[in-house]
Amino acid sequence: MIGQAIADGFLTGGILALGAIGVSLSSQILKFANFSHSELLTWGAYIALTFTMFATAGAPIGPLSFGWSLLFAVLLAGVLTGVLAIIVDRLVFRRLRSRHANSLTMVFASFGVALILRNLVLLIWGPEAQYYTSELQIATEILPGIRLLPDQVFVLGLTIVLVIGLHLILKYSRLGMSMRAMAESPALARVCGVKIETVVRWTWVVAGMLAAIAGIFSGLTVQLRPEMGFNLLLAILTAAILGGSGSLFGAVIGGLVVGLAENLSVLVIPANFKAAVPFMILILVLYFRPQGLLGKSETK
Amino acid sequence: MGIVSYLIFFAIVVSILSIITLGLNLQWGSTGVFNAGVVGFYAVGGYTYAILTAPGRPELLVNLELPWILGVVGALIASAIAALLVGLATMKLRGDYLAIATFGIAVTIQLIALNWEGLTGGSLGMTSVPRPLSGFFETPFTYNVFYLCLSAGFCLLTYWALERIVRSPWGRVLRAIREDEGAAIALGKDAATLRLQAFVLGSTVMGLAGALYVGFIGFVSPFDFVPIITFQIWTMLIVGGSGNNKGAVLGTLVVWGLWSASGTLISKILPAAFQTQGGAVQTILIGLVLVLTLLFKPGGLIGEEPTTSRHAG
Numbered sequence: 001m002i003g004q005a006i007a008d009g010f011l012t013g014g015i016l017a018l019g020a021i022g023v024s025l026s027s028q029i030l031k032f033a034n035f036s037h038s039e040l041l042t043w044g045a046y047i048a049l050t051f052t053m054f055a056t057a058g059a060p061i062g063p064l065s066f067g068w069s070l071l072f073a074v075l076l077a078g079v080l081t082g083v084l085a086i087i088v089d090r091l092v093f094r095r096l097r098s099r100h101a102n103s104l105t106m107v108f109a110s111f112g113v114a115l116i117l118r119n120l121v122l123l124i125w126g127p128e129a130q131y132y133t134s135e136l137q138i139a140t141e142i143l144p145g146i147r148l149l150p151d152q153v154f155v156l157g158l159t160i161v162l163v164i165g166l167h168l169i170l171k172y173s174r175l176g177m178s179m180r181a182m183a184e185s186p187a188l189a190r191v192c193g194v195k196i197e198t199v200v201r202w203t204w205v206v207a208g209m210l211a212a213i214a215g216i217f218s219g220l221t222v223q224l225r226p227e228m229g230f231n232l233l234l235a236i237l238t239a240a241i242l243g244g245s246g247s248l249f250g251a252v253i254g255g256l257v258v259g260l261a262e263n264l265s266v267l268v269i270p271a272n273f274k275a276a277v278p279f280m281i282l283i284l285v286l287y288f289r290p291q292g293l294l295g296k297s298e299t300k
Numbered sequence: 301m302g303i304v305s306y307l308i309f310f311a312i313v314v315s316i317l318s319i320i321t322l323g324l325n326l327q328w329g330s331t332g333v334f335n336a337g338v339v340g341f342y343a344v345g346g347y348t349y350a351i352l353t354a355p356g357r358p359e360l361l362v363n364l365e366l367p368w369i370l371g372v373v374g375a376l377i378a379s380a381i382a383a384l385l386v387g388l389a390t391m392k393l394r395g396d397y398l399a400i401a402t403f404g405i406a407v408t409i410q411l412i413a414l415n416w417e418g419l420t421g422g423s424l425g426m427t428s429v430p431r432p433l434s435g436f437f438e439t440p441f442t443y444n445v446f447y448l449c450l451s452a453g454f455c456l457l458t459y460w461a462l463e464r465i466v467r468s469p470w471g472r473v474l475r476a477i478r479e480d481e482g483a484a485i486a487l488g489k490d491a492a493t494l495r496l497q498a499f500v501l502g503s504t505v506m507g508l509a510g511a512l513y514v515g516f517i518g519f520v521s522p523f524d525f526v527p528i529i530t531f532q533i534w535t536m537l538i539v540g541g542s543g544n545n546k547g548a549v550l551g552t553l554v555v556w557g558l559w560s561a562s563g564t565l566i567s568k569i570l571p572a573a574f575q576t577q578g579g580a581v582q583t584i585l586i587g588l589v590l591v592l593t594l595l596f597k598p599g600g601l602i603g604e605e606p607t608t609s610r611h612a613g
Contacts, residue, residue, distance in 0.1 A: 033396035035403075095595055104334060107396050108538060109594050111531045115587030119580035127576045230527075234407050237400045272415035279404035283389055286401055290393070 003145040005263045011152050011221060013259025014159035018214035019232060020239035020251040021166065022207030027240065028183035029203045030093065032106035037211060038236060039117035040081055042229035044212020045219040046125050048077035052132055063140075063150035065133045066220070074216055078209035085208035086201055088113055094200075114230070122226040130224040155217045162213065166206070167248055175202055231275075235262070238278040242285050257281070308444045314556050315448070315455040316512050321536045321548040322458050323505030329543035329604070330466050331498040332478035336399040337386075337406035338533045341379045341503040343413055343525035345510025347420055348378035350429045350520040360426070361418040368432040372511045379507020382409075383500040391496045406530060413522040425521030432515050451512050455549075458505055462545055465501075474498050528583065532559070535590040541600030550601055558585060 019041060026034045051073035052066075060067050092109050139147035170176035178199045181189040190196055211229075218228055239258045243250030262277045320342055327333040353371035356363040366374070390401045413420045420426070432450065437443035465471050476484040477491045485491050514520045532555065540551020562585050566578035593600060 027396075033400060035399075092591055092595065099598075101594075101598070104395055104399075105594060105598065107334075107399060108534065109591055111534060112587040112590035112594070115528070115531055116584050116591070119583040119587070122580040123577050123584070234400075234404050238404070241397070241400065270415070273411060276408045276411050279408045282401060282404050286393055286397060287389060290397065 001145070002264070002267065003143065004147065005267060006260065007143075007146045007148055009260030009263035010256065011148075011156060011259070012262060013256035014156055015214045015217050015221075015255075016232065016235050016239045016259050017252040017255025018159060018162065018210045018217070019236035020243060020255045021163075021248060022210045023236055023240040024243060024248075024251040025179070025203050025207050029179060030097075030106070030200065031186075032103040032110070033237065035107060035110040035233065035237075036088070036114035036117060037110075037207065038229035038233035039114050039121075040085060040208050040211035040229070041215030041218065041232065042121050042226065043084055043117060043215070044077045044081040044208070045215035045224050045228065046121055047080050047212065048073040048216045049125070049130060049132060049219070049224055051076055060133075063137070064154055065137050065149075065151050070132060070220075074213060077216060078212045081212035081215075082205035082208035085204035085211075088117075089200065089204050094197075097200075118226060118230055125224075125226065127226060130219075132220055132224075149221070151220055155221060158213075159217070162210070163248070163252055166210075170248060175199070179203060234275075234282075235259075235278040238282040238285075241282065241290075244291050305441055305444065308441075308448050310556075310560060312444065312448050312451050312516060314553050315451040316509050316516070317533070317536065317556055318455050318549045318552040319451075319458050319509040319512070320506050320533050321540070321552045322455075322462055322545060323502040323509070324533055324537050325502075325542065325545060325548040326462055326465070326505070327499055327502035328537065329548070330471060330478065331474040331495055333391075333495055333499050333502075334395060334399045335402045335499065335502070336530060336534075337402035337404070337409075338506060339525050339527060339529040340402075340406035340409035341383060341506040342510040342513075342529065343406075343409050343522075344379045344382045345375040345507025346514040346520055346525065347413060347510070348375040348507070349511035349514045350426045351419065354426050354429045359418070360421060363426075368430055368515060371515070372508065375507045375511035376504050379510070380500055380504040382507075383503030384496075386503075387496045387499045391492055391499065403527075403530075406527060410522060410525060410527070413525060420522070421520070423522060425519055425523075427519045429514055429518050429520060431518045447516055451516070454508065454512060458508070459545055459549065462505075466545070470494075531590075532586060535586050535593075537600075539589060539593050539600055541602040541604065543604030544600075544602055547600050547602045547604075554601065555586065555589065558589065 019037065022040070023034060023037050026032070026037065048070070052070055055069035055072070092113055093106060096106055096109055137149045137151060139149050141147050142153070170180060178189065178194040179202065181192065181194055182196065182199050182203075186196065189199075215229060218232065222228070235258050236255075239254035240251055241254070242257055243252070243254030258278050258281060261281055262274050265274055265277045320338060323341075324335060324338055327335050349368075349371040351362055352364050352366045352374045353368055354363045355365050386402070386405050390398055393401055414423055416422070431443070431447075433446070434443060437446055466474070473484065473489050473494055476487075476489065477494055481491050510525075513524070517524075536551040536555040537548055538551070539555055540549065541547025559582055562582050563578070566581055567575065570578045
């Protein structure tokens with residue numbers, strides 16, 4: 001029972017972590033809490049769905065429920081969702097930035113962007129739940145008392161690879177250094193020759209790609225619905241705050257904590273109230289450790 | 301007659317929604333408290349009214365069959381208490397952190413409404429909630445005329461009270477906190493308490509609107525208190541002009557007018573099978589209006605009036 005809840009918690013946690021990294025990046029580099037980030041998850045998932053509908057599914061790879069076409073769809077959806085994020089930035093957020101609008105105006109704008117993006121999904125793909133494949137899978141016992149679907153194992157593995165890859169990029173590449181510099185101090189970064197708009201563009205690309213992958217994973221392990229991203233929004237924002245700013249691994253740990261807490265809570269509270277768990281964590285964190293678990297405390 | 305009764309219905313909804321927008325304007329426009337959980341307090345008011353006034357049913361924990369006016373008073377008290385609890389936990393927070401926390405509150409309140417069946421009736425909600433003084437009116441039309449007077453009366457009362465409040469010394473301190481909290485504290489103002497007061501008062505006003513809404517439709521359902529309402533109310537405030545009570549009411553009228561007109565148009569054009577998609581178009585329009593306002597008319601239709609102290613100059 002408890003082992004299974006922990007395994008499910010890691011799975012949810014991984015998906016939340018990928019979303020939270022994007023939120024965390026945009027709150028550090030773009031300096032606002034992006035309430036429309038969750039819609040990038042939805043868009044990524046649906047773009048991938050469209051590709052899988054056009055491509056022939058191909059034989060499933062090993063025990064997985066999907067074939068190579070879904071893997072290509074992941075790649076394409078990641079890129080296209082990054083492009084979508086840049087388009088939204090061009091149309092809305094960049095204009096506000098150039099006017100030096102304050103960060104809360106950006107949050108309001110993200111409310112509007114979220115409404116538009118979410119309902120475009122509804123308009124284009126319809127309200128019904130959809131699935132990537134109709135293949136049936138049998139859960140295998142990977143540890144005593146813990147059963148996972150092969151797809152779920154794949155999702156967990158790929159999440160770990162992505163996080164490590166992103167860590168290496170942020171740590172060692174020129175782009176990663178510029179992004180970290182922007183997060184520390186945009187003014188100093190500019191003086192040091194960092195091209196602000198380039199960094200902003202790449203931030204959206206990275207955030208959009210990770211969001212798309214998180215969305216696809218969520219669609220793969222649950223189902224696709226127009227409100228799938230929005231339903232994860234609170235958990236993702238909580239994970240990002242929990243992780244604290246300035247740390248990639250913080251967002252990952254935040255995601256895992258929220259995912260585990262949600263799944264373990266079912267052992268003590270009715271499952272109907274599972275969705276309130278992120279909120280309870282959020283209140284506790286904001287009250288006792290507003291700088292997040294790994295964040296440095298700010299002294300002013 | 302059809303168009304007249306529609307206009308009366310429209311005006312009732314606008315006056316109820318205006319009350320919410322006015323409450324939000326006290327919190328955000330006057331004080332700078334970012335409440336992204338508007339719908340939560342609206343729901344607390346609506347549900348409290350229903351629980352206090354609806355006839356008892358064996359499967360529900362409490363139904364008191366109180367007179368409607370006590371239902372309204374109870375709604376005010378319940379939303380004030382809810383806001384006080386929430387405020388005590390969150391008023392330390394600023395800006396987007398507060399927005400995320402209050403957004404979480406609204407999600408949680410909706411969950412309770414949906415799942416605590418003994419108290420709220422769960423997803424079925426509660427039916428046959430008494431409508432204020434409905435026994436005195438013969439036809440639905442005359443009743444709606446009466447209800448328009450009632451809700452518009454409450455709206456005017458709220459407007460008048462909030463106008464008095466923001467022009468009072470207390471209101472000026474709120475604006476001082478909004479503009480420069482550090483300076484207000486340096487002048488000896490207890491910013492934390494004042495922010496909490498504004499938050500509780502604004503949320504109480506939202507609770508009033510909830511009671512009026514449920515009293516009007518005569519039933520309560522969790523699907524009337526969905527998260528999108530929060531964003532609609534924010535759109536109304538920003539479109540009308542944050543910081544200005546007239547703007548709050550005007551924004552409500554404009555945005556709800558657009559919402560209703562586009563809804564009517566879509567239901568005429570689209571076949572019944574595509575109504576869900578029609579709802580999506582309506583929501584996209586709201587999002588567009590919000591974004592376009594922020595981009596091209598950041599102060600809203602009528603922005604905040606500049607105020608100068610009569611002692612200045």
